[in-house]
Amino acid sequence: GQNIDQPTEMTATEGAIVQINCTYQTSGFNGLFWYQQHAGEAPTFLSYNVLDGLEEKGRFSSFLSRSKGYSYLLLKELQMKDSASYLCAVLDSNYQLIWGAGTKLIIKP
């Protein structure tokens, strides 16, 4: 079966750095997405990785290792507004998005 694992909840301090991990087992791979979702709102796109390595975009970076079935989202200089759920999703061989359950990130002052 297809499976995506990420931690349920993480807590970090304002101004710090946090890494949210995601491991996946899917039928085929056509890319991995990270989305941010604030409570009561739809997900918003953060990043897309299809090749191994690190993609940096401002305070957010995303890393992918296809051989390990592993990705992480790195958030730097955390701000209170970064408190949200972070969803990892993999595009499988049928170009269907397989979603992780999401990681709720709590930022403390």
Place this chain on the structure above:
Amino acid sequence: GAVVSQHPSWVICKSGTSVKIECRSLDFQATTMFWYRQFPKQSLMLMATSNEGSKATYEQGVEKDKFLINHASLTLSTLTVTSAHPEDSSFYICSARTSALDYNEQFFGPGTRLTVL
């Protein structure tokens, strides 16, 4: 660019009534639209995938006669929850994808919160 709208944003209805939710891609043509449902503190659950002009493909466990999907044009898809019951109360989100992009990104609508009394 790549904006998706949903209407209504929220709806409250009585048990047994039907509710229609519209999903529109405002500035691009969506070859494929997706309908998701999300219960509190849970992840997105794909309900169905629809391509313009063809019947929707429903995920296992989703009743196609209860959740009617119509994708009449490249910019509009509708989800009708027929004979809604309190257990159908949820956050319904649509997303749209265009083949014009390299990486098949899905653009999400803002969601519709349905409460069935």
